[in-house]
Amino acid sequence: MRQSKLFTKTRREAPADEVAKNAKLLVRAGYIHKEMAGVYSYLPLGLRTLNKIVEIIREEMNAIGGQELLLSSLQNPELWKKTDRWEQDVWFKTSLNSGGELGFGWTQEEAITHIASQYVSSYRDLPFSAYQVQTKFRNEERAKSGIMRGREFLMKDMYSFHADEQDLDAFYERVTNAYRKIFQRIGIGEKTFVTFASGGAFSKYSHEFQTICKTGEDVIYVSRKKGIAINKEVLTDEVLADLGLSRGDLEEASAVEVGNIFKLGTRFSESLGLSYLDKKGNAHPVIMGCYGIGPSRIIGTVIEVFSDEKGLVWPESIAPFTVHIVSLGKAGDGISKIADTLYSDFIKAGVEVLYDDRDVRAGEKFAESDLLGIPKQIVIGKETTATGTFEVVDRATGSVVKKLRDNLLKSDFNSTT
């Protein structure tokens, strides 16, 4: 895309009331717009990154057999009264003036369990899993972490349905591995740990995926040797014994919860009448699991982890564009002509490229390019017309390589996508 056509622009200042680094940088770079506390709109660059994260998640959910659907946001109070969750503070509910009280979904166990009850009758109908990528609404009071904790945010929520615990356990393991792949592909795999957290009536533990990050709201204890962690909230001698760990093995760290998985057991199927008949014709409640991951929170986490004093730094797999062509020419001059041609060659080659074709000072262009955080910056200036070389700057490391045009086009810029 030509930057001269992009309607957003970078800014020197973030909104005065914004305290979180992630939102400050995203607003300054024109990726998001702050509507209200905890409510953000995604502008073109931000939406591109959000969609890339969603697409990675979708691929991994499809790979383990997840069936995508899209549930309604509007929730029927009758279902939630059956599970005793209608009276929670987290709800945004419609005002009675709007003609009867309805809820806006903040999670969807009730709705999906009710739908499953329409289709499941026999053990032959199990197992299956269904997921969606949907906007959730939560009446959060502490909405001070930028896009990390919003009142409105995107979430991938998956639910699985099984005849017995063994089958749930096997699927739970598959989801764990799928989540590991997702965080690897997004570039935060090495900093993200499966973390033991509080369970429920059905299961001793749930599992969070926590990414180590200085500004994280959670505290976890990491065993690097075992590649797992324990949430501070559940760190007891009993837990250590369960996991075969001693306190000496553990390292304290601040972290952000980027995903969580939970064995629900029969908590919802019993309340909502989701049961199946076994081979002998006996009825049993269906055993369920649920699996959440927050694409918008992942964006915030990636920024908190990788950004630097110059601005955003995107892993290639989720960058809005792979290459940023920074032309130092003016419309019609030799430099511009080279830049124009390179831009159309990249487009033809399927490389995702943003092209700074604006008539702006070089220093400003460099600063803006650093703020935007696109992984590879290709600078085209007088040296290019003189020697035929292009300067390729790696945004993350700052390293500079000079390349001739043919080598440039042979570079595998979309290697990780």
Added chain:
Amino acid sequence: MRQSKLFTKTRREAPADEVAKNAKLLVRAGYIHKEMAGVYSYLPLGLRTLNKIVEIIREEMNAIGGQELLLSSLQNPELWKKTDRWEQDVWFKTSLNSGGELGFGWTQEEAITHIASQYVSSYRDLPFSAYQVQTKFRNEERAKSGIMRGREFLMKDMYSFHADEQDLDAFYERVTNAYRKIFQRIGIGEKTFVTFASGGAFSKYSHEFQTICKTGEDVIYVSRKKGIAINKEVLTDEVLADLGLSRGDLEEASAVEVGNIFKLGTRFSESLGLSYLDKKGNAHPVIMGCYGIGPSRIIGTVIEVFSDEKGLVWPESIAPFTVHIVSLGKAGDGISKIADTLYSDFIKAGVEVLYDDRDVRAGEKFAESDLLGIPKQIVIGKETTATGTFEVVDRATGSVVKKLRDNLLKSDFNSTT
């Protein structure tokens, strides 16, 4: 996808309280689930069709330079008070118990105009257009038309920003053509007419895209000669004179509004302070247009127009799958082996295929296949093992062609996608 894995099933009966044909068929075929009056969830098959429509719309919006973004649903009352639209009945608002009154977006002129005001200062920043595909919420009282008029529904809304009327007019024309392409690609192009409807302070007319359909809520008067129509609400002698038509040229028809485009002029830019400086440094309010299209309403319309007594009939471009393999074999027999191989060959060839591999009576399979409405049904039975021929049934016409395997694979099943 193997039908044995699909968690939804077809049903003989639609919900008793459902009156609209479109929703009855979609529920019976397992495409959607009715949560409440005017609130539907999209199950895997329904979501596939919805996504195909969205993707067609997205391609055509990108082709005319639309920049995709995603605005928040939660709306700040302050913006809407400035345009005097906060007190309308259409709103779902949060209850005061949820901590202050917020709105759930039913359209987004206010939000996008406010965002544009952050980025536009000079004539150099114009023109541009931005669009989103987003769930909208409307407190509709008459929610009796199935997915045609929901309280929650998906909408593509685009907004454009211009320095002068001439530029708006030119872009408005480009959107009109893009919409025509969209409806052509979806398969309702020939039944859809640009329809003159009431305008506003800025423009004498707005334009609706109305699809002729017996169950439509609107009445339009079509001039087939000119390829346009007039909404009954504005049919006056003055309008006829404007369009160079006489009553004798017109044919009355019921129709569904599947899209609409509107010149907003300065209605929102003046109220919300969106202005630009011209070359001489004089300030002017920005001239705007808005362009809506409803993917879920399109699904309903397509069903009302094309479905028959046996069930759904999808145009190939928006069908959840292109081919439905109906195997009459049992697991492990010769018929099943042929079906398995054909299924994997189709997958390899990139054909979107649903494979009925279930152990169910032939008559039931045929009836379910007709209800699902996938464009091509390939029947594999004893005749296939005996003669090597496959029966290819066209769902829309019922015509049957027998093909040998090699010819089958050479068929261009994805021709329109």
